[in-house]
Amino acid sequence: MPAYILGISALYHDAAAVLLRDGVVVGAAQEERFSRVKHDAAMPRRAAAWCLEQAGITAADLDYLVFYEKPLRKFERILATSVATFPRSWGSFPRQMRAWLGDKLWLRTNLCATFGVRSDRLLFCEHHLSHAASAFYASPHEKAAVLAVDGVGEWATTSLWRGDGSALEPVSEVRFPHSLGLLYSTITAHLGFAVNEGEYKVMGMAAYGKPAFRQELDRLLKLDPAGGFELDLDYFSFHYHPTRSGSPALEALLGPPRFPGAPFAPAVAPGDASAQQIVESQRWADIAASAQAQVEDAMLHLVRYAKGAVGTDALCLAGGVALNSVANRRVAAEGPFAHVWVQPAAGDAGGAMGAAMWAWHAVLGNPRQPPLARMDLGRVNGPARSSEMLTDLGAKFTEPADPGASAAAELADGKVIGWVEGGDEWGPRALGHRSILADPRSTEVKDHVNARVKYRELFRPFAPAVTAAAAADWFDIPAAAAEPARWMLSTAGVHEARQATIPAVVHVDGSARVQVVDPVASPAFHQLLVEFNKLSGVPVVLNTSFNLKGEPMVSSTVDAMASFVRSGLDVLYIDGLRVERPK
């Protein structure tokens, strides 16, 4: 009789469910892909139901259901922080207590009722332990230093663990309110982007600026000689204010915040902006560049401490900050570790995987399983279902003999295509299963895809996907970043001689968030790249997530069709079927 463990993350953001059968992932899915609400925090009923369906079991067959954090300890932190910041916390206290007393405090009952499991099957894993486990147990490394860096869990905001076989031991932690993740989120909010959503945009914006505000930002964050860090809380209000993360002192230091949606026209790409808009935009870009440089330096500081404290060759990273691909590149290139592995769903969704894996290894005492080799772990539509759906929706479609070759020919012809194949990606990156693809050789394609296909900000860069065989010819990927680059978790330099060939995927600073595609992890996508190379001599395509602004990545055939029709995509490939754009 196999053992089944369901990991659940929920109630903050990026709710997810992951099912293990004898320690091996059967299915991993984020609730947002089902509910279509981006970063959906609600209990992942549908994601969990899908996982159970994959295994052909019901909730009654589960050995354990593991929640990814300890709600009572989190409540303790919230209460203690409210008390310690009295009376400034008067606005946040009623809100927090209402949320907790009304719902979150009764999580045990809630989980049992929602998922239909008995109370004695419920386990709770610490938030940072869930992150650490998601990185260590899914990695190929038997021994590793494991670093989790995010906003906050229960108390820890940064934690270091020693991983050895199936054991994961705590080493040390930095505690709330001193948080790298919340520092970056505060700058994200200052730059007019939504917290937990706009951090990528800050990273993209940073490339347009210079770290001219570094001195100012160094007042916010002090790196201590013992390898840790501390925030100057005078510049922050996230620990007592219900909606604001920066304090008035931060505004005095950095200048007025950017209004959400304000046009961004830095000096290198001014467009038809006024002189004042250019000056303002440059200030925002410089703040972004300063914050980015600061978080990179802080990450390097932390990993050097980790090397000293744990002393392994490998480093595993998780937590929202581990999605900062630019920082990951510096950690790999300049850090002391020979190997770096990053959990592809490094944010809270990954906590569901970590919680389940921790229960399998640490609670049940089982040995390690093979590392995660593929990330298409979510919902699969399949050709039969897609064909039936497309017929019912009245779509005109054909079944090309070689979809990869057909799609490659259309890309070479300048078309922008939607590409849906196999299961949903695990984590926030489109890895060739729910992707929008275009020819990277065109200079106009970046603006076209941003403005007419995805309806998003023009300054945001696009990522290249390259065949594993050709990666080194085109990109400068640090040896330690080989694994993160498979899952688009590290940036790389684009060789100078190649930059002019693929301008659509080279960011303004000459870097790219590359995905190295191998035939095992993504056979169909790899085949498409090979075919495109045959036609163009370029083994690279532009790859961005298949979603429209403000929406999660498409998942089902119906979602894909709806986004296809509402966007400026030329053609859609879905499970080997070629769908024409309706007139």
Added chain:
Amino acid sequence: MGQLRRAYLGPISEVAWRLPGWPTRLLAAFSLAERGSMLDMLAAADATPRREMRRKYFLHALDEGRHAGIFASRVRALSPPGNISRAQAATEDAGLLQGHGIVAGETLFARLGEMDFLAFVFVAEADAVEQFHVYLDRRLPDPDTTAALRDILKDESFHVSYSKLECDKYRREGQPIDHAIRLARWRRVKEGWMRFTRDFGERMSGVWLLVLYFLVIWPFRLVARLERGGWQRAPARPTSALAAARLEG
């Protein structure tokens, strides 16, 4: 149109659309509601066992998505230049969807089943048509928005007709569709009341918690301290992982 509904909707609209800042708030609320409807209709298209309905739900969803965009663009147009209203931010931030009545976890279609879902669509769309007619009759709130409403009204009228035809089919089959329609009307009233009582309850509980905060919390402030920065030794944990996993849930 129900006389009672017209009697209160007209004067309320006259006031609401003229309050400072309210046009953008109302339009933002419409945009989010339309976006929520789009998700409901897409979920129905995905889940319906009646394959002939799939395309209808899908096209309906596309209309709702378009309407959400039209309302959002009106919010942008009416927001002060160089600034952004909270309403505008709401239409551009999908994260706020969760705060706007979309019940996550189970789709409307899954909750109601096909017949009740169609009855709900018919009632909701008919109500929207009535509501938009009131605005148009009173030329509210401005000529450009009125033109946009007129455009949307064509689609909404079509949604009423197709859902009515589907309801008629159920009636011919002897299904209790009239009961479902009455239930849908009652459900809308009940949900409106529930929203009001929830908001009211939240405000009242907020007041009481604030009183508690100032009366009870402050003495503890004398001993409470925020954590210091830097690395700290990880707290001790029970030696049994299973025991640890059962704690603090």
